[in-house]
Amino acid sequence: MYYLGYDIGSSSIKVALIEAESGKTIDIHKEPAMEMPIESPRKGWAEQDPDLWWNYVCIGTQKLLKKCAVDKKEITGIGIAYQMHGLVLTDKEGNPLRNAIIWCDSRAVDIGEQAAADLEGEFCTSHLLNTPGNFTASKLKWVKENEPDIYSQINYFMLPGDYIAGKFTNVTSTTISGLTEGIFWDFKEEKLSAHLLHYYGIQKEIFPPIVPTFGMQGTVSAQAARETGLTEGIPLLYRAGDQPNNALSLNVFSPGEIAMTGGTSAVAYTISDQLRTKEIHRINTFAHVNYSPDRPSLGKLLCINGAGIQYRWLKEHLKVDSYDEMNDLANEINPGSDGLLIYPFGNGAERILFNKNPGASILHLDLNRHSTAHLCRATLEGIAFSLMYGIDILISEGLKPKVIRAGNDNLFKSVVFAQTMCNLIGHPIEIYNTTGAVGAARACMIHQYGFKAFSKIVMSNDLVHTCTPEKENKPISQAYQLWKEKLDSQINQ
Numbered sequence: 001m002y003y004l005g006y007d008i009g010s011s012s013i014k015v016a017l018i019e020a021e022s023g024k025t026i027d028i029h030k031e032p033a034m035e036m037p038i039e040s041p042r043k044g045w046a047e048q049d050p051d052l053w054w055n056y057v058c059i060g061t062q063k064l065l066k067k068c069a070v071d072k073k074e075i076t077g078i079g080i081a082y083q084m085h086g087l088v089l090t091d092k093e094g095n096p097l098r099n100a101i102i103w104c105d106s107r108a109v110d111i112g113e114q115a116a117a118d119l120e121g122e123f124c125t126s127h128l129l130n131t132p133g134n135f136t137a138s139k140l141k142w143v144k145e146n147e148p149d150i151y152s153q154i155n156y157f158m159l160p161g162d163y164i165a166g167k168f169t170n171v172t173s174t175t176i177s178g179l180t181e182g183i184f185w186d187f188k189e190e191k192l193s194a195h196l197l198h199y200y201g202i203q204k205e206i207f208p209p210i211v212p213t214f215g216m217q218g219t220v221s222a223q224a225a226r227e228t229g230l231t232e233g234i235p236l237l238y239r240a241g242d243q244p245n246n247a248l249s250l251n252v253f254s255p256g257e258i259a260m261t262g263g264t265s266a267v268a269y270t271i272s273d274q275l276r277t278k279e280i281h282r283i284n285t286f287a288h289v290n291y292s293p294d295r296p297s298l299g300k301l302l303c304i305n306g307a308g309i310q311y312r313w314l315k316e317h318l319k320v321d322s323y324d325e326m327n328d329l330a331n332e333i334n335p336g337s338d339g340l341l342i343y344p345f346g347n348g349a350e351r352i353l354f355n356k357n358p359g360a361s362i363l364h365l366d367l368n369r370h371s372t373a374h375l376c377r378a379t380l381e382g383i384a385f386s387l388m389y390g391i392d393i394l395i396s397e398g399l400k401p402k403v404i405r406a407g408n409d410n411l412f413k414s415v416v417f418a419q420t421m422c423n424l425i426g427h428p429i430e431i432y433n434t435t436g437a438v439g440a441a442r443a444c445m446i447h448q449y450g451f452k453a454f455s456k457i458v459m460s461n462d463l464v465h466t467c468t469p470e471k472e473n474k475p476i477s478q479a480y481q482l483w484k485e486k487l488d489s490q491i492n493q
Helices: 048-066 109-116 123-126 136-146 160-169 177-183 194-200 222-228 240-250 310-317 323-331 372-396 415-425 438-447 451-461 475-491
Strands: 002-008 012-021 026-030 075-082 088-090 154-156 235-240 259-262 268-274 284-287 296-306 339-346 360-362 403-407 427-431 464-465
Touching: 002 048, 002 160, 002 194, 002 240, 002 438, 012 048, 012 438, 026 438, 048 160, 075 160, 075 240, 088 160, 088 284, 109 194, 109 360, 136 194, 154 160, 160 222, 177 235, 177 284, 177 323, 194 235, 235 240, 235 427, 235 438, 240 259, 240 268, 240 438, 259 372, 268 372, 296 323, 296 372, 310 323, 310 339, 310 372, 323 372, 323 415, 339 372, 339 415, 339 475, 372 415, 415 427, 415 464, 427 451, 438 451
Parallel strands: 002 075, 075 235, 259 403, 403 427
Antiparallel strands: 002 012, 012 026, 088 154, 259 268, 268 296, 284 296, 339 360, 427 464
């Protein structure tokens, strides 16, 4: 028997097939081969067609089943991970009313800032555990203000994973974890925030019914079976945003444990059991996948929008063949990149910078000394510096790192990036051979076997290596301090 896991990203759709009993990964397929387009009709906007995601879900599923020669009748569960903070709006027939406004769209920054000024600080601190910021609630308010004709036709608001789950099951639903990532949830009252909905003028009726993160969320419909090549009736057993799911994939469930990713954006996600957040303007607090009212397990998340996208931009403009080539070039240069500093903030407003959008920049470029290799190393270091800048905020919140884990993909495939992060934090980083799609598939096991069996599979099968801090790391520490001083000077102007 097998489970399927899906990772609905903004760059691609990944589909993973695993053995249901052992958790062993059979294969992973990515669709499309090139990255999906992000439409930006205005500066700071970022949109995608939700049906584009579903189209690639169908294509990817068909190709994976054919490649693995698996009997589709042996697939006994589906799990979904998805890009967070998106906004999908559908009509009474379930069709999208407009493109999805995705995670890196910054059109609602002003709305979120005004909400933070108007709502009581204690309410945000102890009820929302966040400010509304540039998240889904503020994006929905933007549609209400700027596209009233579309808003009037809304039957349901959804997050990206809710939409794909609905396409599979023909049933519209959401989760508590999803509602917290949209900043709709009142942790103190344990329900949708009536106060926030009243402030934004959003009616409760457009919110889908809530289902558990783990367990029966519906079954594959006849239409979805025809489009994906699956069998009708397969249960959907799990759904979570990509960062809570990444933490799950890395067996991160307890306070002091940190999961890191370095993809298009870079994220540090740590677990807390404290229902209060001081830095509500710069970090986010969500219900983790194992959250329950009687045992709060919260994910504290910081995100750098401009991370891997900065490295991709450099690759495209340097016209090199691969990221491996860039990583090899970066490895030729000493830590600190001979004074070259790169700031990767070129992908929308950055929450850790109080929703400012300073853009990407290069400082101290010496045309007589610095080479392509310097640019590669300084870019990796700049992304690591920005992530460490955010981790410093978490530490000020009381974080005491006990375990740090990351997946063996994207930026963490670079020895320079992984070692730079390790030296900056001063703590070992365990690198695991897992992905969001694999984690989403394995999460189906929790429904059947529980968390202990799941954790055993991750810990015994996936550890690739452990990166440990170097004794001599003064150059990178000095470079980070200089980088941070320049950034603070810029954003405090």
